[in-house]
Amino acid sequence: xxxxxxFNVVWDHFPELLHGAxxxxxxxxxxxxxxxxxxxxxxxxxxxxxxxxxxxxxFYVELIRNTPFLxxxxxxxxxxxMLGLRLTANTAALLAMTVNLGAYASEIVRAGIEAIPxxxxxxxRALGLRRLQIFRFIIIxxxxxxxxxxxxxxxxxxxxxxxxxxxxxxxxxxAITNSLQSTTFRSFEFYFVATGLYxxxxxxxxxxxxxxxxxxxxHGRAA
Amino acid sequence: xxxxxxxxxxLFLLKAxxxxxxxxxxxxxxxxxxxxxxxxxxxxxxxxxxxxxxGYIELFQGTPxxxxxxxxxxxxxxxxxxxxGPWPAVLTAFTLYSGAFLGEIWRGSIQAIPRTQxxxxxxxxxxxxxxxxxxxxxxxxxxxxxxxxxxxxxxxKNTSIAAIIGFVELTRAGQLMTDTTFKPMIxxxxxxxxxxxxxxxxxxxAQTLERRIDATLGIKxxx
Numbered sequence: 001x002x003x004x005x006x007f008n009v010v011w012d013h014f015p016e017l018l019h020g021a022x023x024x025x026x027x028x029x030x031x032x033x034x035x036x037x038x039x040x041x042x043x044x045x046x047x048x049x050x051x052x053x054x055x056x057x058x059f060y061v062e063l064i065r066n067t068p069f070l071x072x073x074x075x076x077x078x079x080x081x082m083l084g085l086r087l088t089a090n091t092a093a094l095l096a097m098t099v100n101l102g103a104y105a106s107e108i109v110r111a112g113i114e115a116i117p118x119x120x121x122x123x124x125r126a127l128g129l130r131r132l133q134i135f136r137f138i139i140i141x142x143x144x145x146x147x148x149x150x151x152x153x154x155x156x157x158x159x160x161x162x163x164x165x166x167x168x169x170x171x172x173x174x175a176i177t178n179s180l181q182s183t184t185f186r187s188f189e190f191y192f193v194a195t196g197l198y199x200x201x202x203x204x205x206x207x208x209x210x211x212x213x214x215x216x217x218x219h220g221r222a223a
Numbered sequence: 224x225x226x227x228x229x230x231x232x233x234l235f236l237l238k239a240x241x242x243x244x245x246x247x248x249x250x251x252x253x254x255x256x257x258x259x260x261x262x263x264x265x266x267x268x269x270x271x272x273x274x275x276x277x278g279y280i281e282l283f284q285g286t287p288x289x290x291x292x293x294x295x296x297x298x299x300x301x302x303x304x305x306x307x308g309p310w311p312a313v314l315t316a317f318t319l320y321s322g323a324f325l326g327e328i329w330r331g332s333i334q335a336i337p338r339t340q341x342x343x344x345x346x347x348x349x350x351x352x353x354x355x356x357x358x359x360x361x362x363x364x365x366x367x368x369x370x371x372x373x374x375x376x377x378x379x380k381n382t383s384i385a386a387i388i389g390f391v392e393l394t395r396a397g398q399l400m401t402d403t404t405f406k407p408m409i410x411x412x413x414x415x416x417x418x419x420x421x422x423x424x425x426x427x428x429a430q431t432l433e434r435r436i437d438a439t440l441g442i443k444x445x446x
Contacts, residue, residue, distance in 0.1 A: 003301045066376065066422035067415040068383035070394055075415060078407035156285075163287035167387055174289060188297040195290040202285035 009186045010193050017190075020176035021197050027172055028159040028205075031094055035101030035158070036151070042106035044135055047113050057106070064103030069161050072096050077168040093165035093172075101158050108150045112143030145217045152209040156202050163198070173197060228404045236413060239396035240421070246392060247379045249314050254321020254378075261326025263355065266333045276326065283323030288384050292316045296388055309390040317382065324374055332367035333359060369433035376422045376429065383418075393417060 010017075046057040064072065076099075077092040087095065116139050124134045144151070166175035173194055181190040226232065264276035283291065296312035336359050344354035386395035397414035401407045 003304065062423065062426075063415075063419065066380075066426055067418045068380040068394060070383040070386065071397070071411060071415045071418060074394075074397070074401075074407065075411045078401065079411050082408035160285075160287040163289045164384060164387070166289075174287070188294070188301050191290060191293040191297060195286045195294055198287055198290055199282065199285045 003188075005189060006186055007189050007193070009184050010189045013180050013184070013190075014193075016176055016180060017173065017194060017197060020171075020173035020194075021201060023176075024159070024162055024172040024174075025201060027090070027094060027097070027165075027170075028155075028162050031097035031101055031158060031162070032155050034094070034098040035105055038098060038102030039105030039109050040140065042102060043109035043113055046106065046110055048131060048135065061103045061106060064100055065107075069096070069100055070164050070167065072100060073165060073168055089165075089168050089170040092168060093162070093170035096165065097158060097162060100161075101154065104154050105151060108147045108154060109143060111150075112145075112147035113139055115146050116143055148213050148217070152206065152213075155209060156205050159201060159205055160198065226404050228400070228406045228409045232400050232404060232410075233413070235400060236393065236396050236410075236417065239391060239393045240417065242390075242392040243379065243382055243394075244421075246313060246317060246382045246385060246390070247375065250317035250321045250378060250382070251375060253314070253318030254325050257318060257322025258325025258329055261322055262329035262333055265326060265330040268351075280323045280327050283320055284327070288316070288320055288381055289387060291320055292384060292388055295319070309385065309388050313382075313385045313388065313390045317378070317385070320381075321374070321378055324377075325371065328370045328374060329363065329367050331370075332363040335366055336362050366436060369429050369436060372425055372429040372432065376425045379422055379425075380418065 042057045042060070045053045046061075049057070073093065073096045076096045077087065077089065080087065080092075120138055121134060124138045129137065162172060163174040166172060166178060169175065177190050177194040181187045184190070261276045261279055264272045265280070267273060292313065295316040296307075296309065299312050299315065300306045340358055340362065341354055344358040349357065382392060383394035385392055386398060389395070391399070393414060397410050401410045404410065
């Protein structure tokens with residue numbers, strides 16, 4: 001092994017890497033928010049909707065969960081324009097991440113809904129609440145609290161898999177690392193440092209999600 | 224203009240499936256060895272070993288597979304001073320990646336075995352390795368089957384990422400066929416369908432096994 005590591009090149013470009021990390025965080029945070037909304041709607045449809053809706057949600061979830069994320073991105077970015085829906089790379093990336101997370105998270109949220117004791121729903125019905133009101137006021141909050149740890153892991157997995165969107169030239173940390181290493185020829189060094197940044201982001205997201213849990217479920221209204 | 228998408232092109236996609244499966248099986252076999260080691264270290268009575276195993280898991284679960292691929296790909300080149308083809312790098316990276324996830328899954332299975340089983344084995348004056356090998360692991364293996372099958376699905380989908388560094392498997396074959404036929408609207412949905420055909424039965428199998436093991440052992444799986 002007579003390779004000379006040159007990490008100083010990486011430090012020269014470190015601000016650009018940090019900018020990439022910021023873009024990754026933005027993209028992931030938006031996808032998390034949108035994906036969770038989609039997941040809640042799907043979970044409601046799957047557990048309370050009419051039969052065709054249940055079937056449709058089930059189809060969506062199985063389809064997404066049994067195909068690779070990379071292929072989903074390709075379909076959204078390369079195939080959809082043939083149907084006249086042309087998206088920029090970053091919008092396509094956000095859409096792919098949202099659709100992907102929505103499927104995984106809806107199964108998690110549904111597990112939380114199923115863990116709600118039936119007696120609570122009956123009590124709410126006895127008070128004259130409508131279906132959507134029961135979902136909004138009785139079910140969703142404790143359901144999300146129950147499955148929060150699983151949701152957090154899914155969010156972090158999503159942030160990590162966002163590195164794949166660099167293949168459709170969406171701009172984030174991996175894409176920026178790719179272009180930096182191709183102009184400086186210090187491939188190993190750049191990827192090594194970028195990997196470290198991802199690890200830091202994963203730990204950071206975990207801490208942030210823990211803080212959100214505390215703020216929403218412990219500090220805020222009692223669930 | 225490009226070729227049309229006909230039988231030959233479809234067969235090209237089909238011929239790439241064995242590479243996807245071979246990579247998945249190879250990574251599962253290699254990752255199984257690594258994972259068993261990690262699981263045992265993670266549950267060992269020695270703190271340093273537990274820390275090492277935890278660090279390994281955190282590292283590989285906290286960074287994107289794509290980054291692990293890049294670091295391995297360029298890392299191997301640095302280490303041996305020659306540029307390998309993608310195959311050794313891809314297999315190494317996916318082995319290490321699977322090792323972390325399988326290790327974490329199997330740790331859970333080992334810890335799900337009641338403490339009393341260890342104590343009973345110790346009363347029979349079995350040494351620590353023998354307690355593990357003859358008493359704990361056979362029982363833990365049973366519980367671990369459904370989540371392991373579930374992980375296999377995740378692994379098969381994630382091998383698509385190998386396409387990014389040029390390893391020709393199903394997704395890369397899809398890219399190549401799109402480049403020659405200019406028909407992403409046809410090619411990528413077919414690729415997705417092929418993945419679905421491989422993964423869906425495995426997902427169903429995992430679900431069925433999980434229900435059966437729940438019934439026989441009464442051990443609740445957490446997600």
